[in-house]
Amino acid sequence: MKIIESDFQAWMGDIQARTEAALxxxxxxxxxxxxxxxxxxxYATLEGGKRVRPxxxxxxxxxxxxxxxxxxxxxxxxxxxxxxxxVHDDLPxxxxxxxxxxxxxxxxxYDEATALLVGDALQSLAFQLLSDQRLADxxxxxxxxxxxxxxxxxxxxMAGGQQxxxxxxxxxxxxxxxxxxxxxxxxxxxxxxxALGAAxxxxxxxxxxxxxxxxxxxxxxxxxxxxxxxxxxxxxxLGKTAGKDSRQGKPTYVSTLGLARARELAGELRxxxxxxxxxxxxxxxxxxxxxxxxxLRKF
Amino acid sequence: MKIIESDFQAWMGDIQARTEAALxxxxxxxxxxxxxxxxxxxYATLEGGKRVRPxxxxxxxxxxxxxxxxxxxxxxxxxxxxxxxxVHDDLPxxxxxxxxxxxxxxxxxYDEATALLVGDALQSLAFQLLSDQRLADxxxxxxxxxxxxxxxxxxxxMAGGQQxxxxxxxxxxxxxxxxxxxxxxxxxxxxxxxALGAAxxxxxxxxxxxxxxxxxxxxxxxxxxxxxxxxxxxxxxLGKTAGKDSRQGKPTYVSTLGLARARELAGELRxxxxxxxxxxxxxxxxxxxxxxxxxLRKF
Numbered sequence: 001m002k003i004i005e006s007d008f009q010a011w012m013g014d015i016q017a018r019t020e021a022a023l024x025x026x027x028x029x030x031x032x033x034x035x036x037x038x039x040x041x042x043y044a045t046l047e048g049g050k051r052v053r054p055x056x057x058x059x060x061x062x063x064x065x066x067x068x069x070x071x072x073x074x075x076x077x078x079x080x081x082x083x084x085x086x087v088h089d090d091l092p093x094x095x096x097x098x099x100x101x102x103x104x105x106x107x108x109x110y111d112e113a114t115a116l117l118v119g120d121a122l123q124s125l126a127f128q129l130l131s132d133q134r135l136a137d138x139x140x141x142x143x144x145x146x147x148x149x150x151x152x153x154x155x156x157x158m159a160g161g162q163q164x165x166x167x168x169x170x171x172x173x174x175x176x177x178x179x180x181x182x183x184x185x186x187x188x189x190x191x192x193x194x195a196l197g198a199a200x201x202x203x204x205x206x207x208x209x210x211x212x213x214x215x216x217x218x219x220x221x222x223x224x225x226x227x228x229x230x231x232x233x234x235x236x237x238l239g240k241t242a243g244k245d246s247r248q249g250k251p252t253y254v255s256t257l258g259l260a261r262a263r264e265l266a267g268e269l270r271x272x273x274x275x276x277x278x279x280x281x282x283x284x285x286x287x288x289x290x291x292x293x294x295x296l297r298k299f
Numbered sequence: 300m301k302i303i304e305s306d307f308q309a310w311m312g313d314i315q316a317r318t319e320a321a322l323x324x325x326x327x328x329x330x331x332x333x334x335x336x337x338x339x340x341x342y343a344t345l346e347g348g349k350r351v352r353p354x355x356x357x358x359x360x361x362x363x364x365x366x367x368x369x370x371x372x373x374x375x376x377x378x379x380x381x382x383x384x385x386v387h388d389d390l391p392x393x394x395x396x397x398x399x400x401x402x403x404x405x406x407x408x409y410d411e412a413t414a415l416l417v418g419d420a421l422q423s424l425a426f427q428l429l430s431d432q433r434l435a436d437x438x439x440x441x442x443x444x445x446x447x448x449x450x451x452x453x454x455x456x457m458a459g460g461q462q463x464x465x466x467x468x469x470x471x472x473x474x475x476x477x478x479x480x481x482x483x484x485x486x487x488x489x490x491x492x493x494a495l496g497a498a499x500x501x502x503x504x505x506x507x508x509x510x511x512x513x514x515x516x517x518x519x520x521x522x523x524x525x526x527x528x529x530x531x532x533x534x535x536x537l538g539k540t541a542g543k544d545s546r547q548g549k550p551t552y553v554s555t556l557g558l559a560r561a562r563e564l565a566g567e568l569r570x571x572x573x574x575x576x577x578x579x580x581x582x583x584x585x586x587x588x589x590x591x592x593x594x595l596r597k598f
Contacts, residue, residue, distance in 0.1 A: 028455065034459050113465050116392060120419075121458040128446060146426055
């Protein structure tokens, strides 16, 4: 497999820095009342994560020749939904996690009630961002972006996937059942990130369809790799409690398929993602590199 | 004070029935996967409450000559935000309430994790509704509606008010502090309901301003009356655990002002609300009746 190029590393660093700066600017200041809530919202969102969804939105935006200013806003909206989902997912009634990205989780650092409200308010803020500025030349396209994010986040998307996850604990799932869970839980928002990035610029229906196939495959690949990493990584390198999914009796790609087959599946999904991009030419270069990055990452 | 007229009762029953039917239609069916989540979302939303926010949206819509179809959609979006806030507010880490509208709360009837996801998914669905159909002649106006709801629900609106509420438990608040809390916690979404109802039709800037002053006054009046009712109602008539706010050490208008002055304040806020409507003539009839209904209600 291809070695990730240094210009890709630089591009990635640039998008991550842009996203961080935009989030810092768009989140309410920590001193603004109610200060504890705003401080906790910033704690939950800033200095965290690989920003995979913003990277995908920006990479899809290259296909659509979208402006960086629009991509920043759309990326932040998706990242706020992602951040809220992590805060709620870590709560005692869900995964009861105390460590996230090497830091105490929000309900540990603050308290449960604040963590609940942090998640709620981050979700509202995501939709505020999508409505706030001219993200598209046509306001109808922008309304479609609101719709895309709402569907990706809701009961037929991410929240629905988490419900399936809840109900799957302690059960053995078939591969199709596991896929349904992850297509919703992780896949919907990743696919949404690609769609929103593209909507910031212009794509024809064929390009839109190709990007959607890419987003679907890479969303699933992301989860398969996560399961593999969760299985064999140690707490210190992953920055979260490793191996917890299997310990909590949650079905994973590793528990369903075994480690070797799960790795193979990740490679196959990478192949599907790359195949979807074939019609897009050089403009899809970053999306190709991201497919490699997501599947070949070791952390 | 004026006796509430029977044609108002009929109008109110009509809006309540419309809202119920629209919510039943717009919520995902209970059998759709993930069925437990969708069933719980419907449990949390249907057959419940006085639908004060939809009533306000429809009444404001009369000023703006808005179509019932648009008002239904906007009303449902606001009501979904309200329903989500109740589900999260009832959770053990918040108010830890077991009874709501005479039924077990969502986390009691289902479980905490499902209740968390129900709230999350109801919020997403609210924004999906606002993006879903032509709610306004101009898509930019519709984007403004998304923004209005996001601001009303978020950290500078309802969620922020709940944070202030959390931090106020066991404290004595001054009247201005109590007002700040309730302007956010209850007032923001009620004000938002009035604004969204108006945005479904056409109002000039003067009318918009008058409606906003009405919404602000009536939102506060609603909470003052709630505190009075919470103080002196019994569990059986209110359908929720009565008197709990004062027992939990939460400051209320009654604890801050005393019962007599709190009742007076409600009357004064009704006066402010009615004064704001003066320039709107006969079209504001329903809003006037609602001011009476909200302040004079006994249940």
